[in-house]
Amino acid sequence: MSSRVRPRPSGSPARDSNGSPTKIAKMSSASSATRRRRTSSYSEASTPLFSLDHAVRLSVIATIAVLGYMVVSYLDTPMADDLAGMQRRALEQQQSDSNAASNLYSGASNLGNGNGRRDRRAPIDPSTFSSSQVYSTSVIAPWYKCDPAACVLPDCQCAATRPPAGLDPASVPQFVTITVDDAVNAQVQDPPLSAVDSVVANPGDKTSCPARLTYFASAQWTDFRALQILDALGNEIAAHTWDQASPATADDVFSALQAFDVFAQVPAVTFVGFRAPNLKFDLAELATLRALGLSYDASMTVMPNGTNTVWPFTFDAGLPVSCASGNCTGAAPPSDEVVAGKKPAWKVKGLWELPIYTIPDPETAGVGWAVDPPVDGNTYYAMLMNAYQDHYNGNRAPFGVHVHAAWLLDDPSRAVAIHKFLKDITTTETSAAQAQTYPATRIVTNKQLLTWLRSPTPLSSYVTVCPPAAVSVDVSSCPGTGAPPASCSYGSATFKTCARCPVSNPTSSTPVPPLSGAAPAGSPCEPPTGGCGFGSFDASKCACVCVAPTGTEACPVNSGLGQCDAFPYPDPKTPGAYLSCADSVAAIKADRDVVAEKVKASSTSTGGGSPTATTPSGSQFNAIKGSTGGKASGALVSATVPNLVVLLAAVLMAVGAVGGMTM
Numbered sequence: 001m002s003s004r005v006r007p008r009p010s011g012s013p014a015r016d017s018n019g020s021p022t023k024i025a026k027m028s029s030a031s032s033a034t035r036r037r038r039t040s041s042y043s044e045a046s047t048p049l050f051s052l053d054h055a056v057r058l059s060v061i062a063t064i065a066v067l068g069y070m071v072v073s074y075l076d077t078p079m080a081d082d083l084a085g086m087q088r089r090a091l092e093q094q095q096s097d098s099n100a101a102s103n104l105y106s107g108a109s110n111l112g113n114g115n116g117r118r119d120r121r122a123p124i125d126p127s128t129f130s131s132s133q134v135y136s137t138s139v140i141a142p143w144y145k146c147d148p149a150a151c152v153l154p155d156c157q158c159a160a161t162r163p164p165a166g167l168d169p170a171s172v173p174q175f176v177t178i179t180v181d182d183a184v185n186a187q188v189q190d191p192p193l194s195a196v197d198s199v200v201a202n203p204g205d206k207t208s209c210p211a212r213l214t215y216f217a218s219a220q221w222t223d224f225r226a227l228q229i230l231d232a233l234g235n236e237i238a239a240h241t242w243d244q245a246s247p248a249t250a251d252d253v254f255s256a257l258q259a260f261d262v263f264a265q266v267p268a269v270t271f272v273g274f275r276a277p278n279l280k281f282d283l284a285e286l287a288t289l290r291a292l293g294l295s296y297d298a299s300m301t302v303m304p305n306g307t308n309t310v311w312p313f314t315f316d317a318g319l320p321v322s323c324a325s326g327n328c329t330g331a332a333p334p335s336d337e338v339v340a341g342k343k344p345a346w347k348v349k350g351l352w353e354l355p356i357y358t359i360p361d362p363e364t365a366g367v368g369w370a371v372d373p374p375v376d377g378n379t380y381y382a383m384l385m386n387a388y389q390d391h392y393n394g395n396r397a398p399f400g401v402h403v404h405a406a407w408l409l410d411d412p413s414r415a416v417a418i419h420k421f422l423k424d425i426t427t428t429e430t431s432a433a434q435a436q437t438y439p440a441t442r443i444v445t446n447k448q449l450l451t452w453l454r455s456p457t458p459l460s461s462y463v464t465v466c467p468p469a470a471v472s473v474d475v476s477s478c479p480g481t482g483a484p485p486a487s488c489s490y491g492s493a494t495f496k497t498c499a500r501c502p503v504s505n506p507t508s509s510t511p512v513p514p515l516s517g518a519a520p521a522g523s524p525c526e527p528p529t530g531g532c533g534f535g536s537f538d539a540s541k542c543a544c545v546c547v548a549p550t551g552t553e554a555c556p557v558n559s560g561l562g563q564c565d566a567f568p569y570p571d572p573k574t575p576g577a578y579l580s581c582a583d584s585v586a587a588i589k590a591d592r593d594v595v596a597e598k599v600k601a602s603s604t605s606t607g608g609g610s611p612t613a614t615t616p617s618g619s620q621f622n623a624i625k626g627s628t629g630g631k632a633s634g635a636l637v638s639a640t641v642p643n644l645v646v647l648l649a650a651v652l653m654a655v656g657a658v659g660g661m662t663m
Contacts (some may be wrong), residue, residue, distance in 0.1 A: 134338055135322040137358075138303035140310060143338055146317035154454035155350045155550060159313035159320030161305075161395060164456045169307070171458040173442040174391065175398040175449050176425070177354075178418070179214045179298070181240060181275060181371070182404055183221035184230065191408035195418040201443040202464035203426040209466035211422065211443040216240035216275040216298070219256035219511065224263035225485045225496035229475065231266045234467020236445035238273035239294065242508035246280040247327070249591055250288050250534070250567070254547075255511040258531045262512050263497040268536035269545055273354070273446050275299050279325035279370065283346055286315065287570040290351040291578060292534065293547035296450055299326060301370045302355035302397075304390055309397040312355060312453055315348040316576075325370075349576040350550055352453065354446055356402055359387045371402040377413025384421045392438055398449055499526075528562040535564030555581035 134142055146158035157164055163172045180192045192213055199211040214236040217227060220243040231237050237260065245252040257268040274289050276299040289297055301324045302310050313320055319331035331346040358368025362375075362383055373380060384401065391399045401418055408415045425438045440459050444452075448465065476484055478498035488494060488501035502513035512531030519526055525542035532544035535557070546564035548554035555566045569584035571577040579587060 134335070135332065136303075137301055137321050137324050138305040138310075139308070140320050141322065141332070141338075143333055143343055144318060144320040145343055146320075151314070151316050153456075155314070156316045157312070157314045157352070157453065158317060159310055161308045161310060163311060163396065164453060167456055167458060169395040171460070172396055172440070172456070173452070173459045173462055174396045174438065174440045175452070176388075176401070176422075176441060176443045177214060177398065177446055177449060178211070178401045178403075178422075178443070179216060179275070179446065180403060180405055181216045181277075182218050182244075182406070184215060184217050184227045185221055185223045186226070188405035188409065189226060189230075191405055191412070191415040192403070195408070195415045196422065196443075197419060199419070199422045199443065200426050201466075203428050203441055204439050205464055207464075207466065209464050210234075212236070212445055212467050214238055214273070214446045216273075217256070217260070218242060218244060218277070219259045219506070220244075220508075222264075223495045224260070225475065225498065227260065227264040228266060228498065229473050231264070232473060232479070234445075236273070236447045237264075237266050237271070238275065238298075238446065239271050240275055241277055242511065244277040245508075246277045247282040247285045248276060248288075249285075249595060250292060250588065251592065251595070252508070253288070253294075254292060254534055255508045257536075258533070259506050259511040261536050262527055262531055263495070263499050263502075263506070265498055267538075268532070269293065269547060270536075272296060272450065273298055276326065279356070281326040283328060283330055284570075286351060287348050287575075290348050290549045291567055291570050293549060293567075295350075295550075296352040296354050296446065298354045298356065298446060300353055300355050301325060301358050301368070303368050304357050304360070304387065304394070304397070306390065306394045309357070309391070309395055310355070311395070311397050312449075313353055315351050315353065318344050318347045345575055347575045348570075352450060354398070354449065357387075357391070357397060357400055359383050362386075372404055372407040376411060377415075377417035380414055381417040381421055384417070385424070388421070388425060388438075389436075392440070396440070530561075530563065533558075533563040533565055534567040549578070552578055555584060 140159050140161070144159060148158050150156075151158045153164060163169055178192070178196060182188070196211040196213060201209040201211040212233070212235045215227075215230060216238045218240045227237060239253055239257060241248045241252045242256045242259075253274060254268070257271055260266045260271075261268040272295040274294050274297055276285065276297075279299045279301065281297070281299045286297055300321070302321060310321060319328055322328070322332050331344050333342060333344050356370045358370050359373065360383070361367040361369060361373070362379065369383075373383065375383065388399055391397060401421075403414075403418075422443065424434055425441050426443070427434070428437060428439065430437055442459075442462070442464060444464075452462070478485055481498070483498075485496040485498050486501050487496055490505035493505050500515040500517055500519070503516045504510070504513045506513060510530075512527070514529045515526070525537075525539050527537035528544065531537075532546075534555075535544040535546040537543075538545050544557055544562060544564055546554040546557060546567065548568050552568050555564065555568065557563065558565045566581055566584045566588055568578035568581070569587040571579050578584070
């Protein structure tokens with residue numbers, strides 16, 4: 001109950017003791033004189049100490065109360081730091097990021113990266129040059145030159161509008177991927193799982209495989225045990241930075257992989273893919289991905305173009321299409337250089353691009369949605385089906401359904417729409433509602449798609465590799481040890497892990513803090529204190545394995561710490577080449593110094609950690625026993641009660657002080 005006194009709003013009727021409006025007659029000059037006499041008589045009788053009227057007393061009370069509350073709020077910052085509030089804000093932030101990304105991605109067919117500015121800076125004859133034709137995400141750019149005789153699989157693929165290895169479009173599988181971005185925890189993991197519930201990945205095959213997803217997982221807010229289970233069930237876990245940093249540095253990318261390596265026990269060296277948060281990337285980031293041993297990026301958008309849609313490619317010959325959301329300055333040349341026939345020097349050997357093929361907007365021609373279109377389930381189903389038919393009946397470039405879990409939570413009909421779409425394209429029987437079937441459909445993870453791209457075969461000889469036949473995952477015990485997962489709590493941040501809890505909450509700057517306690521007797525080898533750095537722990541060797549791009553020797557392990565201090569850093573002067581390990585150490589340090597200066601200049605900081613996750617109810621978890629979750633934190637109550645007590649005391653003191661003025 002509030003102790004504050006509310007003054008009657010101006011213009012509202014006065015009320016008697018029963019709450020009924022009092023009748024106010026038109027005041028005459030006589031009644032005005034009477035009122036003045038009554039006021040004078042009241043003042044003389046009460047003799048206040050400071051002669052304050054009612055309004056002034058209320059102002060004093062309000063001022064003291066507000067000052068008291070400001071002091072309490074300033075001193076007691078944990079007031080809002082409760083678990084439920086943190087989870088709610090994280091979810092709201094994910095939805096905000098999703099909405100912002102949707103607004104950004106809607107322009108995927110437009111120009112990007114200042115190409116329009118280049119045209120204005122270097123005007124040319126419009127009769128010989130069309131910006132909309134040259135700077136496009138739907139056609140191969142005129143500056144792109146790739147020799148298919150020199151660029152051969154499995155590590156090099158020229159951009160083309162036909163399937164690799166000269167295969168006919170009608171003979172290849174129509175691949176479908178479902179990708180989910182951001183953190184994995186109990187609040188967001190059910191909708192994506194429900195979308196693939198009971199969906200068959202390989203219709204018509206003798207052995208049916210369940211559909212699986214690709215998770216571009218950020219470490220902040222992720223429950224590591226939940227991520228470990230998703231990996232065990234055959235879903236792909238790919239990189240997405242720690243906390244949505246973009247463009248991402250090597251530390252941004254690998255800090256999350258270090259935490260996943262230790263606390264989710266998903267080895268860092270098994271990661272092959274990356275997606276930039278909000279699809280905001282730059283050329284240095286793409287080069288860094290390959291240097292870190294990753295095989296593909298999935299951040300660029302491509303506008304479907306019927307039988308001329310661009311298939312996945314590598315960057316060995318540079319950039320074949322324009323960027324819609326990333327910064328490709330240096331790879332997409334200015335218009336005057338395009339006309340002059342100059343070829344950009346930028347390239348990254350061996351890095352694949354698995355593009356996000358946009359879904360055409362149903363109302364606006366030339367606009368495509370990469371993720372999370374702002375529509376309901378019915379409209380989204382129609383968009384997916386129309387776009388899929390164009391792919392299937394076109395050149396069968398891979399088709400993708402790309403979402404944020406928060407976007408699915410915002411409107412449950414969207415997950416239902418995805419489920420119906422997947423069911424309809426994998427059915428083997430026609431009906432009155434569906435006259436066409438799609439027997440070439442194969443639902444795969446990005447990693448499985450990449451495996452086929454490197455060694456393509458026609459559908460007739462393609463064998464779908466099913467994920468592990470895990471019909472039951474017991475979350476009450478960890479694989480290998482049989483011990484229950486550890487529950488790690490750091491105030492409002494909690495998670496479960498099959499490793500020992502760290503002594504502090506993991507963050508992007510310290511992704512693997514020292515583990516608490518001592519390793520139990522007979523336990524397997526553990527990673528060194530602080531993790532492996534730019535590497536992954538190999539328990540069979542009890543040593544860290546450092547990352548490196550294919551064909552390049554990894555930097556040695558630091559003999560004193562047992563960690564990987566460096567990776568072969570991209571040579572800024574020679575595209576496709578790498579620095580020596582000694583020079584790589586210096587380059588990595590220079591990058592970190594730049595980041596530190598930016599952080600210092602902005603005076604901002606980011607936290608880490610993961611909210612508690614509970615057992616999901618999606619089909620992949622139907623046989624899971626136990627729970628990965630915990631109870632809500634009591635931080636809100638413990639922090640709020642003292643606040644209210646102090647605030648109430650301040651108000652009462654104010655009332656008493658003002659009351660004393662009139663005694």
